[in-house]
Amino acid sequence: MIQTDQTSHWDLPRIIQGGMGAAVSNWKLAQAVSSGGQLGVISGTALDTIIVRRLQDGDVDGSTRRALEHFPYPDLARYALETYYKPGGRATNEPYKRLALQVGLGSRNAQIMMVVGGFVEVFLAKEGHNAPVGMNLLTKIQTHTLGTLYGAMLAGVDCILMGAGIPKDIPGVLDKFALGESASLKLDVTGATETFSMTLEPAQFGTPMPLKRPKFLPIIASNLLATMLTRKSNGSIEGFIVEGPTAGGHNAPPRGQTTFDERGQPIYGERDVVDLSALKAIGLPFWLAGGTGTPDALRHALEHGAAGIQVGTLFAYSRESGLTPEIKKTALSGVQNGSIGIFTDPLASPTGFPFKVVEIPGTLSEQSVYQARGRVCDLAYLREMYQTDQGKLGFRCASEPFDAFLAKGGKLEDTKGRKCLCNSLMADVGMAQVQRNGVVEQALVTSGDDLLKLGRFIERYSSDYTASQVISYLLAQA
Numbered sequence: 110m111i112q113t114d115q116t117s118h119w120d121l122p123r124i125i126q127g128g129m130g131a132a133v134s135n136w137k138l139a140q141a142v143s144s145g146g147q148l149g150v151i152s153g154t155a156l157d158t159i160i161v162r163r164l165q166d167g168d169v170d171g172s173t174r175r176a177l178e179h180f181p182y183p184d185l186a187r188y189a190l191e192t193y194y195k196p197g198g199r200a201t202n203e204p205y206k207r208l209a210l211q212v213g214l215g216s217r218n219a220q221i222m223m224v225v226g227g228f229v230e231v232f233l234a235k236e237g238h239n240a241p242v243g244m245n246l247l248t249k250i251q252t253h254t255l256g257t258l259y260g261a262m263l264a265g266v267d268c269i270l271m272g273a274g275i276p277k278d279i280p281g282v283l284d285k286f287a288l289g290e291s292a293s294l295k296l297d298v299t300g301a302t303e304t305f306s307m308t309l310e311p312a313q314f315g316t317p318m319p320l321k322r323p324k325f326l327p328i329i330a331s332n333l334l335a336t337m338l339t340r341k342s343n344g345s346i347e348g349f350i351v352e353g354p355t356a357g358g359h360n361a362p363p364r365g366q367t368t369f370d371e372r373g374q375p376i377y378g379e380r381d382v383v384d385l386s387a388l389k390a391i392g393l394p395f396w397l398a399g400g401t402g403t404p405d406a407l408r409h410a411l412e413h414g415a416a417g418i419q420v421g422t423l424f425a426y427s428r429e430s431g432l433t434p435e436i437k438k439t440a441l442s443g444v445q446n447g448s449i450g451i452f453t454d455p456l457a458s459p460t461g462f463p464f465k466v467v468e469i470p471g472t473l474s475e476q477s478v479y480q481a482r483g484r485v486c487d488l489a490y491l492r493e494m495y496q497t498d499q500g501k502l503g504f505r506c507a508s509e510p511f512d513a514f515l516a517k518g519g520k521l522e523d524t525k526g527r528k529c530l531c532n533s534l535m536a537d538v539g540m541a542q543v544q545r546n547g548v549v550e551q552a553l554v555t556s557g558d559d560l561l562k563l564g565r566f567i568e569r570y571s572s573d574y575t576a577s578q579v580i581s582y583l584l585a586q587a
């Protein structure tokens with residue numbers, strides 16, 4: 110295990126642009142933020158699907174093909190192009206060709222596309238400047254972690270940020286890949302009576318090379334988790350993101366027995382507030398996330414010992430983000446005329462974590478739109494792993510068709526209100542699948558509670574604002 114104290118050599122950014130999956134924080138947004146002197150972060154979620162859909166949409170700006178020309182193992186880049194690139198793009202209403210759905214822990218071809226996906230997005234985010242770029246991953250999506258991390262490291266990613274779980278084994282993976290060695294990850298398997306793990310061997314893609322070891326910043330919502338990670342991680346950690354329950358995306362559930370408000374949203378209390386002085390005592394830098402996208406919040410964070418803030422929602426609606434122009438326009442005009450709300454949905458995500466949903470008409474946030482969608486599970490990133498009766502590794506998703514889920518030992522009550530985040534998040538960034546029955550997948554948009562406070566910001570900067578304007582606004586008084 111390499112124990113590097115990288116923090117002392119690090120120019121700590123005041124602002125980290127939060128990773129926003131899938132492809133909301135795409136390379137364009139991260140590149141703009143990093144060029145602006147702060148830390149731009151790409152989302153590493155589902156990059157294999159994102160890249161193959163960009164290729165099928167004709168790679169109009171040529172960026173994906175440009176990145177592939179720099180991929181260190183040309184035969185793998187050629188495989189990606191020959192399999193997925195469609196010059197001129199798809200015909201209207203033509204379904205995207207899917208990646209092979211992972212069987213077991215996935216074929217070599219599946220892993221190639223994870224590695225390629227991680228590489229392409231980081232390569233593009235780093236183009237044209239020398240500033241650091243980060244990548245965000247959800248700890249829960251274990252099957253894609255090794256491939257995406259390795260691809261990102263091949264492109265020189267500077268920082269890895271991971272929440273939605275306890276990423277204590279990731280620092281060791283980064284250390285191994287940095288040495289060009291194979292790395293394994295222990296899998297969280299429901300009902301397991303034995304240990305399951307997966308391994309990625311760099312040598313299977315070509316001659317391995319030493320790589321830069323990125324800094325590692327876990328995203329935490331409690332002091333306990335921060336302390337546990339510092340003690341039990343299998344390698345070094347370089348800081349923490351402290352994320353509160355008003356943040357966009359998935360939220361950590363409240364501590365203890367969950368109670369709900371009259372709309373059915375989980376209630377957070379005193380126990381969910383992170384003790385910043387205790388966190389400071391750990392001695393690593395930290396950034397505050399969740400409703401911190403204002404100059405006042407940045408000042409407050411600095412006064413309380415933080416290195417700065419991590420901001421998501423404000424960047425999510427900037428010109429460079431991957432959300433479709435229609436979604437940005439509808440949501441921001443809804444904010445201005447007070448017609449939209451945010452609902453912290455305790456059920457929507459198959460992960461079981463609360464998920465913050467923007468109530469935009471015509472999206473899956475509407476009960477009628479949700480009910481009209483038949484259950485289809487064809488991307489399968491959020492599947493739960495479980496041990497089958499035969500002692501093998503099985504995969505199930507509480508949003509998949511009921512019969513399939515129940516046949517795999519899933520419980521009917523766990524399917525209640527579950528939504529297909531995989532397909533709807535692709536729709537959010539303009540890559541909606543056309544299903545076999547011709548039905549086009551609909552969006553489901555997530556944002557932090559502070560979306561509803563963007564009115565004044567928009568009045569000042571217009572609703573077509575840039576990431577650079579967000580940075581100037583946040584730093585104005587710092």
Ligand SMILES: Cc1cc2nc3c(=O)[nH]c(=O)nc-3n(C[C@H](O)[C@H](O)[C@H](O)COP(=O)(O)O)c2cc1C
Nearest residue numbers: 127128129130356357358399400420421422556557
């Ligand atoms: C559209 C959107 C998607 C997000 N997706 C992720 C994600 O994939 N992984 C993650 O760790 N955090 C995710 N987040 C949380 C952000 O990284 C960030 O921590 C959070 O948005 C900060 O709070 P704020 O929204 O109040 O600024 C997402 C946030 C938004 C708005």
